[in-house]
Amino acid sequence: MTQVGIVGAGPAGLMLGHLLHLRGIDSVILENRSREYVIERVRAGVLEQGTVDLMREAGVGARLDREGMRHEGVYIAFRGRRHRVDMADLTGGRAITVYGQNEVVRDLIDARVGTGRPLDFDVSDVRLEGIETGRPVIHYRKAAGPQRITCEFIAGCDGFHGISRASIPSDRLQTYEKIYPFAWLGILANAPPSSPELVYSLHERGFALFSMRSDTVTRLYLQCRPDDDVAHWPDDRIWSELNARLRTDDGWQPNEGAIMQKGITPMRSFVVAPMRDGPLFLAGDAAHIVPPTGAKGLNLAMADVWRLADAFGHYYATGRDDRLKDYSARGLSRTWRAQRFSWWMTSMLHRNDSENPFDHERQLAELEYLVSSRAAMTSLAENYVGTPLE
Numbered sequence: 082m083t084q085v086g087i088v089g090a091g092p093a094g095l096m097l098g099h100l101l102h103l104r105g106i107d108s109v110i111l112e113n114r115s116r117e118y119v120i121e122r123v124r125a126g127v128l129e130q131g132t133v134d135l136m137r138e139a140g141v142g143a144r145l146d147r148e149g150m151r152h153e154g155v156y157i158a159f160r161g162r163r164h165r166v167d168m169a170d171l172t173g174g175r176a177i178t179v180y181g182q183n184e185v186v187r188d189l190i191d192a193r194v195g196t197g198r199p200l201d202f203d204v205s206d207v208r209l210e211g212i213e214t215g216r217p218v219i220h221y222r223k224a225a226g227p228q229r230i231t232c233e234f235i236a237g238c239d240g241f242h243g244i245s246r247a248s249i250p251s252d253r254l255q256t257y258e259k260i261y262p263f264a265w266l267g268i269l270a271n272a273p274p275s276s277p278e279l280v281y282s283l284h285e286r287g288f289a290l291f292s293m294r295s296d297t298v299t300r301l302y303l304q305c306r307p308d309d310d311v312a313h314w315p316d317d318r319i320w321s322e323l324n325a326r327l328r329t330d331d332g333w334q335p336n337e338g339a340i341m342q343k344g345i346t347p348m349r350s351f352v353v354a355p356m357r358d359g360p361l362f363l364a365g366d367a368a369h370i371v372p373p374t375g376a377k378g379l380n381l382a383m384a385d386v387w388r389l390a391d392a393f394g395h396y397y398a399t400g401r402d403d404r405l406k407d408y409s410a411r412g413l414s415r416t417w418r419a420q421r422f423s424w425w426m427t428s429m430l431h432r433n434d435s436e437n438p439f440d441h442e443r444q445l446a447e448l449e450y451l452v453s454s455r456a457a458m459t460s461l462a463e464n465y466v467g468t469p470l471e
């Protein structure tokens with residue numbers, strides 16, 4: 082009998098497995114993709130202070146400390162000008178760290194392998210049974226044939242398209258969803274960042290974001306249509322659009338370089354409640370999705386599994402399940418706070434075809450207010466750097 086069966090080896094599943102290991106709780110992690118695929122998947126890049134602190138405390142922060150880039154400010158650009166929000170000054174010294182999600186995943190896989198505890202890639206046909214009877218079993222298939230694991234609990238960390246949430250009868254869940262009428266085209270370019278900090282820009286032609294991964298790699302995004310195809314975006318079109326949307330009157334613009342990766346991400350806000358059904362607990366993108374404009378998805382996933390590991394630790398140490406009972410309500414409260422912030426950043430910074438000139442002027446007025454008021458900038462800064470893990 083396994084104490085906790087974990088479905089999904091993204092940041093949520095891997096961090097949960099590690100935090101349980103530190104508490105002496107055993108787990109099995111099952112992932113339907115290959116190890117290379119999981120490590121190479123390019124996604125988030127912004128870690129909140131709380132996520133960085135968690136990685137350090139869990140003993141997986143050494144490379145993050147060496148290679149992560151601490152950013153104390155962020156730029157908001159519109160009408161041809163860049164405005165710096167000094168996050169550290171506005172939040173009593175808190176900051177974000179730029180470190181690729183794939184690097185986080187790589188560090189967590191190394192830590193898992195170091196513990197010798199099970200982590201199975203390339204499994205298929207994962208299916209959950211016995212959730213309603215409280216005797217959960219995970220069925221799956223490996224090259225060697227069909228397998229089953231009997232667990233005390235299951236953690237569904239298998240992302241938005243996983244099977245865990247779908248295993249809960251829909252009449253036991255309430256879902257909340259908002260789909261935005263745009264998407265992001267993201268690229269990774271072999272070019273040194275031309276700004277030491279991120280630039281979020283609203284332009285007549287739509288949103289663009291300048292970010293980075295290292296001294297030699299720039300990460301850039303631009304708003305595109307939700308049904309767009311990367312085949313419509315040859316490299317020179319991408320650069321001309323990025324330059325048009327990001328260039329500011331002081332002559333600043335991104336450096337160009339060879340494009341190493343391109344992808345389109347749809348944008349949605351999604352919440353499921355509760356985040357638990359009997360012995361099955363949902364964590365990370367399996368339970369909630371935020372549009373990436375607030376840089377909150379990975380950080381919310383980390384906050385979930387930190388809370389879940391604490392609740393399992395408390396349960397196995399004392400036999401009391403009060404923290405497991407609180408898991409969903411506390412998670413939903415953090416999620417809704419992040420949902421509000423991500424929705425606000427998204428609606429302030431994107432052109433929306435269904436809106437009229439009134440809405441666009443209101444957006445610009447919102448941005449003018451933001452960059453001229455210390456109170457408004459403090460509100461952005463404290464949400465962007467994230468609230469501490471309680």
Ligand code: FAD
Pocket residue numbers: 088089090091092093094111112113114119123124125126127128182207238239240241242243244265267346364365366367373375376377378379380381382
């Ligand atoms: P995932 O990373 O989706 O991991 C789930 C895992 O489960 C996957 O490995 C998947 O293969 C596996 N799986 C799925 N189904 C099964 C199954 N049936 N059986 C077994 N395994 C299964 N967040 C931020 O905080 N900051 C950012 O800057 C940011 N930027 C982003 C930019 C982009 C372009 C995108 C797409 C996302 C961004 N995010 C950001 C969001 C962030 O990437 C996600 O919130 C994060 O990956 C969630 O982690 P997770 O472990 O919950 O889910």
Ligand code: PHB
Pocket residue numbers: 124125126127279292293300373374375376
């Ligand atoms: C990234 O660097 O990938 C990134 C940064 C900020 C965001 C989203 C993604 O809001």
